[in-house]
Every structure is written in structure tokens, then in C-alpha cells.
Amino acid sequence: MDRYSFEDKLEALTTSVGFHFGALHKEIGDVKKLGISNNREIHRRRPPQPDLSGAQRVAKHAVLRFLNYESVEDGYRERYASKAAVAAGNTVTPGWAAELTAGDTADFLTEGSSPSLLARLLSIGLNLGTGWPLKIGFRSDHTPMGNWTVEADPAPVGALQLASFTPISRKVTGIAVISRELKKYSSPAIEAIISTFLRNDLNAIIDAALIDDQPSDAARPQGLLFGVSPTPPGADLAADLKALAAAVLAAGGTAPVFIVNPLTAIDLDFMAGQFSYPVLPSPYCPAGRIICLDSLSFAGSLGALEVQSSEEATVHLAAPASPIVDGGGVAASGVTSLWQTGRIGLSGLVDAAWGIAPNHVQFLDQA
Incomplete structure (x- = not known):
């Protein structure tokens, strides 16, 4: 070629x-x-969208930005998949969603709630995420190993005493039932409001259980104060704080953190420059109670809110709810079909777990 x-x-x-x-x-x-x-x-x-007031538009776009969606329709089509003693929300019952069908709802939507106490503790403790089950090790004997050694002499050998605890994951759930008419006429979208309220309410249930003194069972984890004897109160707030911190440090703790009622937190604010340990206010801590724990001995997890919706499920409208049909074949009173009655159920679920090394949490009730 x-x-x-x-x-x-x-x-x-x-x-x-x-x-x-x-x-x-x-x-x-x-x-x-x-x-x-x-x-x-x-x-x-x-179809044309209904006219919204300025405040309603602000609320609507705030919700969409929070959920990271461009429109209400796109957001709920992706976020809420249809899956399989309380009255359903409707457009006529005062106090249960009727107010959402007209008027300015911006203040109602932005009603605040206490930040999650468990989430704040996990930010400074050990967040286990989704790694289950795990054993958390800790030292049960705090005698130092080793000593000063002369050149060429043998190094001392110490016995390291270890123990462990295993946080057990549990779930907290809730269901809200609304009518189709309420969904159609509410502004902003009722699902966004209910999902926000579910998140706040379920976190409140978790935080209240976190710092109570109840044992664990099949439904919930053990409260941090279960089996903990209260420390006698001192002469003043400073003495109380020192007594609790001393008890936690004596047990091997190294990073005390205090949980108090918001009113006690105000008293601690006046000690600015004198108090350097973290303080976490919680409305679920009784007035006058001060809890001290070692943050580095605390471990747990807090899942994201999972919301599911259904228009076809059968539910027992009660709190607490009973099985739809018990072992004897008897249906619970108040069972209803959402499909038959033209209603929508929104179910929220949050997984949570926590645990702490023994003696690494102390509390007292001020006189």
C-alpha cells in the first residue's frame, strides 16, 4: 500500500x-x-396551587429545605412509602388539626422543643452507630500498672482487670391517624407537621427514660440511675457538684459531665469562670436533681426517625394499643380500617440504646 x-x-x-x-x-x-x-x-x-400567606410560604419552604426536597409531592412520594385510642385528625375537631386548614400556621409549625439529651451525650461519649451487638470494655481495677525501674532490672508485671457491658437496642414508636380531607386541605402539608411532632415526642420519651431509675425490660433500656444510691446533698451547690464529681473520679472516670434541670442550669451560669465541666440541661431531669456521669464511659446510639404512611392498614385507636386480635380470637375494641374509613396513618419509629460502666454515674437531690 x-x-x-x-x-x-x-x-x-x-x-x-x-x-x-x-x-x-x-x-x-x-x-x-x-x-x-x-x-x-x-x-x-x-392543578393550580392554593394561595398561601407570606408566613405560610415561609413555613412551607422551611420544611422543604429541612427535608431536602424541591416540592411537597416529590418529598412525600420518596419519604413516605405506602405500607402496610385516639381519634383521627380531621378538619372539624378543635384542637386536633382543624386549625391547620385555615389561617396563619407559621408560629404553630415552628413551635420549639428540647434538643435530644441522648444525642448530646453521644456527641461527647461513644456513639456506636449501627454496629450491634457490641461489648464495651472498661477497667474494673484502677491500680496503676508499672513503676520506676532501675537500669537492667526487670519491669514489674501488673494484673489488668477488665469488665464489659453491652447496650441493648430498643425502639420507641407512635402512630397518628388523620382523615384524607385534612391532608387535602391542610396548609402546610400535615405530614410534615406530624413527622416533626413525632420526632419531638419520641425523643422526649427516650430522654425521660435515659435518666430515670427504671430497670430494662423487653420494651426499653435500663435508666442510667437504676440501682444507683443517691449521694447526700451538701451545704450548697458548689459542695454538691464537688461530691458528685469526686465519686465519679474515684470510680475511674476522667471526664465528668453534669445533667440538670434548666432552672439549676441558670444557677450554674452564675458560676461562669469557676465551673469548667460540660452541663446539659434537660426538662426531664427533676428540679433540684443533679446527675454526674463520666462521658468517656458512656456508649449508645440514636437512630434517625423512620416514618411510614398507610391508607390500607387496620389499627387499634388506643394508647396503649392492644393486638388487633388476641390469642383467643377476640378483636380489640376500637379497631378500624383506614381504607374503609378514608383515613391515613403515619407511624414513627426511633431506635435507641445506651449503657455506662458501673459506678460511673452518680446523682443527688438538693435539699
Whole structure:
């Protein structure tokens, strides 16, 4: 093959490939234009949205930003998949969602709640995430191993005493039932409001159990104060804080943190510059109670809120709820079909667990 014929064939091949790629590029461009045209047509045919007040628009977009969605429809289509003693929320019952069907709801939507105490503890303790089950080791004997040693002498050998505890994961749940009419006419979307309230309420239940003195059972973890004897109160707040910290440090703790009622936290604010340990206020800590624990001996986890919705489930409208049908075949009083009655159920679930080394938590009740 001579030089010129080779170059001619190479040029012809390049021209042919370029033609095919150009045709493919044009075809892709045509598909994109068709997709854009279809999307515009879909949006053009959407039903008109109801007029919202300025405050309502602020609330709506705040919720969408929080959930990271562009629209209410897209958000709830992805977030709330349909899955399989309390009245359902509707548009006429005062105090249970009727207020959402008209008027300004911005203040109602942004009603605050206490930050999660468990989440704050996990931010300075050991957050186990989803790694279950795990044994958390700790030293049960704090006698130092080793000593000063003369050159060429044998090093001392100590006995390291270890123990462990295993936090057990439990779940806290709740269900809210609303009518289809309430969903249709509420502004902003009722699901967003209920999911926020579910998150706040379930976190409140978790935090109250976290610092109580109840034992664990099949439903819940053991409270941090279970089996802990109260420390006698001192002459003043400073003496109480020192007594609790001393007890935790004597047990081997190294990083005390205090949990108090918000009113006690105000007293601690006046000790600015004199008190350097972290203080976590919680409304679920009784007034006058001070809890001290070693944050580095605390371990646990707190799952994200899982929300599911259903229009077809059968539920027992009661709190506490009973099995739909018991072992004897008797249906619970108050059982209803959401599909038959035109209602929607929103179920919230949060997984939580915690644990701490023995003697690494102390408390007292001020006189």
C-alpha cells in the first residue's frame, strides 16, 4: 500500500466515524429536547396551587429545605412509602388539626422543643452507630500498672482487670391517624407537621427514660440511675457538684459531665469562670436533681426517625394499643380500617440504646 492510498483511506474512515458520531449526538440532543418539552407540559397541566400567606410560604419552604426536597409531592412520594385510642385528625375537631386548614400556621409549625439529651451525650461519649451487638470494655481495677525501674532490672508485671457491658437496642414508636380531607386541605402539608411532632415526642420519651431509675425490660433500656444510691446533698451547690464529681473520679472516670434541670442550669451560669465541666440541661431531669456521669464511659446510639404512611392498614385507636386480635380470637375494641374509613396513618419509629460502666454515674437531690 503506497503512502497516498493509506492517507486517503484513513481520511475516509475518519469522515465516516465523524458522521456516525455526529448523527448520534444529534439524536441525543433531540431526546433531551423532547424530555424538556414533556416536563414543561406536565408542569403546565398541574392543578393550580392554593394561595398561601407570606408566613405560610415561609413555613412551607422551611420544611422543604429541612427535608431536602424541591416540592411537597416529590418529598412525600420518596419519604413516605405506602405500607402496610385516639381519634383521627380531621378538619372539624378543635384542637386536633382543624386549625391547620385555615389561617396563619407559621408560629404553630415552628413551635420549639428540647434538643435530644441522648444525642448530646453521644456527641461527647461513644456513639456506636449501627454496629450491634457490641461489648464495651472498661477497667474494673484502677491500680496503676508499672513503676520506676532501675537500669537492667526487670519491669514489674501488673494484673489488668477488665469488665464489659453491652447496650441493648430498643425502639420507641407512635402512630397518628388523620382523615384524607385534612391532608387535602391542610396548609402546610400535615405530614410534615406530624413527622416533626413525632420526632419531638419520641425523643422526649427516650430522654425521660435515659435518666430515670427504671430497670430494662423487653420494651426499653435500663435508666442510667437504676440501682444507683443517691449521694447526700451538701451545704450548697458548689459542695454538691464537688461530691458528685469526686465519686465519679474515684470510680475511674476522667471526664465528668453534669445533667440538670434548666432552672439549676441558670444557677450554674452564675458560676461562669469557676465551673469548667460540660452541663446539659434537660426538662426531664427533676428540679433540684443533679446527675454526674463520666462521658468517656458512656456508649449508645440514636437512630434517625423512620416514618411510614398507610391508607390500607387496620389499627387499634388506643394508647396503649392492644393486638388487633388476641390469642383467643377476640378483636380489640376500637379497631378500624383506614381504607374503609378514608383515613391515613403515619407511624414513627426511633431506635435507641445506651449503657455506662458501673459506678460511673452518680446523682443527688438538693435539699
